[in-house]
Amino acid sequence: MKVGGLSTPNNFDVSASFKKSYRLFSRHLRQRLKKNTMCPMLTLEQIQSKVEQALPGAQVVVGDMTGGGDHIRVEVIWKGFMGKSLIEQHRFVKKALQADLDSGAIHALSVKTSLP
Numbered sequence: 001m002k003v004g005g006l007s008t009p010n011n012f013d014v015s016a017s018f019k020k021s022y023r024l025f026s027r028h029l030r031q032r033l034k035k036n037t038m039c040p041m042l043t044l045e046q047i048q049s050k051v052e053q054a055l056p057g058a059q060v061v062v063g064d065m066t067g068g069g070d071h072i073r074v075e076v077i078w079k080g081f082m083g084k085s086l087i088e089q090h091r092f093v094k095k096a097l098q099a100d101l102d103s104g105a106i107h108a109l110s111v112k113t114s115l116p
Helices: 014-035 044-054 086-096 098-103
Strands: 059-064 071-077 108-114
Touching: 044 059, 044 071, 044 086, 071 086, 086 098, 086 108
Parallel strands: 071 108
Antiparallel strands: 059 071
16 A cells, blocks of 8 residues: 555554544643643743843844744853853853743754853
8 A cells, every 4th residue: 555655554544543643642732731831932032131131241142043933043242251161151141041941932042152
């Protein structure tokens, strides 16, 4: 039997497999909605504000890498990075956004840091 150009065993019921997957996904989605765990989307301005509050005096530029609102690029110029390793600099920025990373509001974070 050919399904979408792929060979499947003769006893494989595509519609039954699809229905089972759909039921599992639907149940998962209902559970997430019931628990209210869907993540609110942050604006780029909110993200910028959080980083600026955590790193006073920093120049912060925030961008959305995919247009979906959860893949974020943050560029930070801050004198407080003086004498810190690149990893330590990135930890400062990540710490400012940790709650949003944990909640899933930010799925991916790209960080670029530098000194003034």
